[in-house]
Amino acid sequence: xxxxxxxxxxxxxxxxxxxxxxxxxxxxxxxxxxxxxxxxxxxxxxxxxxxxxxxxxxxxxxxxxxxxxxxxxxxxxxxxxxxxxxxxxxxxxxxxxxxxxxxxxxxxxxxxxxxxxxxxxxxxxxxxxxxxxxxxxxxxxxxxxxxxxxxxxxxxxxxxxxxxxxxxxxxxxxxxxxxxxxxxxxxxxxxxxxxxxxxxxxxxxxxxxxxxxxxxxxxxxxxxxxxxxxxxxxxxxxxxxxxxxxxxxxxxxxxxxxxxxxxxxxxxxxxxxxxxxxxxxxxxxxxxxxxxxxxxxxxxxxxxxxxxxxxxxxxxxxxxxxxxxxxxxxxxxxxxxxxxxxxxxxxxxxxxxxxxxxxxxxxxxxxx
Numbered sequence: 001x002x003x004x005x006x007x008x009x010x011x012x013x014x015x016x017x018x019x020x021x022x023x024x025x026x027x028x029x030x031x032x033x034x035x036x037x038x039x040x041x042x043x044x045x046x047x048x049x050x051x052x053x054x055x056x057x058x059x060x061x062x063x064x065x066x067x068x069x070x071x072x073x074x075x076x077x078x079x080x081x082x083x084x085x086x087x088x089x090x091x092x093x094x095x096x097x098x099x100x101x102x103x104x105x106x107x108x109x110x111x112x113x114x115x116x117x118x119x120x121x122x123x124x125x126x127x128x129x130x131x132x133x134x135x136x137x138x139x140x141x142x143x144x145x146x147x148x149x150x151x152x153x154x155x156x157x158x159x160x161x162x163x164x165x166x167x168x169x170x171x172x173x174x175x176x177x178x179x180x181x182x183x184x185x186x187x188x189x190x191x192x193x194x195x196x197x198x199x200x201x202x203x204x205x206x207x208x209x210x211x212x213x214x215x216x217x218x219x220x221x222x223x224x225x226x227x228x229x230x231x232x233x234x235x236x237x238x239x240x241x242x243x244x245x246x247x248x249x250x251x252x253x254x255x256x257x258x259x260x261x262x263x264x265x266x267x268x269x270x271x272x273x274x275x276x277x278x279x280x281x282x283x284x285x286x287x288x289x290x291x292x293x294x295x296x297x298x299x300x301x302x303x304x305x306x307x308x309x310x311x312x313x314x315x316x317x318x319x320x321x322x323x324x325x326x327x328x329x330x331x332x333x334x335x336x337x338x339x340x341x342x343x344x345x346x347x348x349x350x351x352x353x354x355x356x357x358x359x360x361x362x363x364x365x366x367x368x
Contacts, residue, residue, distance in 0.1 A: 004064070005037070005040075005043065005044075005063065005064050006037055006038050006039065006040040008062075008063055008064070009034075009037050009038050009052065009063075010038040012056040012058065012063070013034075013038075015145055016056070020034045020035055020038070026055065027048070027051065027052070027055065029048075049063065049064070053105075057105050057142060057143065058105040058106075058143070058146075059102075059103050059104060059105045059106060061103065062103070062105060062106060062146070073099075073103060073106055073108055073109060074108070076095065076099045076103075076109060077108045077109065077112045079095055080092055080095055080096055080099070080112045080113060080116055081112060081116075083095065083116075084115070084116045084119050087123075089116070089119075089120045092116050093116070093117075093120075096109075096112075096113040096116060096117075099113065100113060100136075105142075105143055106143065106146070107140055107143040107144060107145075107146035107147050108146070108147075110136050110137075110139050110140035110143065111136075111137065111140040111147075111152065111157070113136050114132075114133050114134075114135075114136035114137035114139075114140055114160070115133070115137075115160070116133075117129050117130070117132040117133035117136060118130070118133040118137070118160055118163070118164055121133050121164055121167055122163070122164075122167065125167055126167070127167050127168050130164040130165075130167040130168050131164075131168055133160070133161075133164045134161050134164050134165065134168065137157050137160055137161050137164075138161065140157065141154065141157055144157075155180060155182070158176065158179075158180050159177075159180060159186070161176065162176035162177045162180065162186075163189070166193060166196075170193055170196060170197055171197075173193055174190065174193050174194070174197070177189060177190050177193065178190065183213075184209050184210070184213045187206045187207070187209045187210035187213060188206070188207065188210040188214075190202075190206040191203045191204075191205075191206035191207035191210055194206060201320065204318035204319065205318065205319040205320055205321070206319075207318070208314075208316065208317055208318045208319040209319060211255075211314075211316060212310060212311070212314060212317075215251075215255065215310075215314075216310075218248065218251070219248070219266060222244055222245075222248050223269075223273065225241075225244065226241040226244055226245055226273050226277070227241075227273070227349060227352075229241040229244075230276070230277055230280055230353070231349070231351040231352065231353075233280075233353070235281070238277055238280055238281055241273075241277050242274060242277050242278075245270050245273050245274050245277070246274075248270055249267060249270050249271075252266060252267055252270075253267075254315075255314065255315055255316065256313050256314060256315055257313055257314075257315055259313070260300045260301060260304040260305045261301075261305050261307065261309075261312065261313030262305070262307060262308055262309060262310045262312070262313050263310075263313050264297050264300060264301045264305065264334075265297070265298065265301045265305075265334045265337075267297050268293075268294045268295070268297035268298040268301065268334055268338060269294075269338065269341075271290045271291075271293045271294035271297065272290070272291065272294040272338055272342070274286075274290040275287045275288075275290035275291045275294060275360055275364075276346075276356060276357070276360050278290060279353075279356035279357070279359045279360045280353050280356040284359070287359070287360060287363065288363055291360070291363055291364055291367060292367065294338065295335065295338075295364075295367055295368060297334075298334035298335045298337075298338055299334075299335060301334040302333050302334050302335055308332075335368065339364075339368065342360075342361060342364065343361075
């Protein structure tokens with residue numbers, strides 16, 4: 001068993017923003033005593049260990065840093081998670097209560113227990129279980145410095161707390177979700193909660209922005225996927241890329257008005273992607289057809305629109321705000337933007353099929 005007491009005293013002191021002098025003053029000991037603890041030249045007595053653990057809001061086990069204790073906590077966390085997945089909630093609650101009694105200041109125990117109560121509360125719409133989830137998750141935030149999982153952070157915890165308030169207090173849930181609605185990430189859940197509160201105006205507004213964000217994410221995610229599949233050189237993957245591009249074009253057509261607008265520029269981009277895929281497949285006629293459609297749409301955008309107002313052209317825009325400016329890598333002018341993308345961003349992608357690319361560029365230059 002390896003002790004990490006001296007390292008932990010120093011770490012926890014710094015986390016509280018204290019100097020050795022300030023810690024000594026708070027504990028009623030000399031600066032020399034604190035210095036010896038942190039250097040490993042001396043060890044606090046059993047009473048002082050308890051005082052230190054209480055001062056730093058950790059268990060004595062955590063303060064001392066027994067390796068076997070860490071392993072025991074990890075096993076308990078795994079056990080609670082397993083029981084939760086298996087929906088053996090009664091047993092999970094028993095394990096959780098015992099663990100919290102033994103390790104009341106351990107982040108992993110508190111967070112995992114909170115997520116277990118969260119799962120039960122949501123599955124059964126049980127307000128008391130959701131309240132328990134809120135309590136434990138709030139407590140876990142006090143010890144988040146112990147967390148080493150990059151997928152868990154203050155946002156994920158606050159978001160889960162807000163979700164539990166939907167079961168406990170919907171008005172409080174709204175306020176909490178709005179406070180952490182960074183980049184519109186919670187628009188869809190806010191739309192649902194407003195709908196449940198019979199506020200149709202707000203529900204339509206948040207659902208509109210939720211759909212626009214989803215559409216933007218679809219554009220931003222599908223283009224790299226199309227090119228990544230094409231770069232494999234696998235014919236089946238390239239056919240999947242074509243199918244994905246066609247699906248995006250159909251969705252865009254269904255969600256936008258039948259007129260030249262922002263989505264015309266996006267359609268021009270996808271037809272150019274299709275042209276590259278056809279060039280890879282040595283289907284020259286299909287490549288030329290796609291390039292022709294792309295440049296026709298790009299020219300019509302430049303001539304008739306030139307606007308990035310995605311709201312104006314979105315068929316299902318019901319927000320009371322009247323603008324949603326979209327930002328893309330193509331720029332203000334569609335023909336120039338596609339040309340620049342082909343010559344710079346597109347050309348510099350590692351693994352691009354240079355033969356297909358050169359064939360595409362030769363035809364593009366002839367019709368541009």
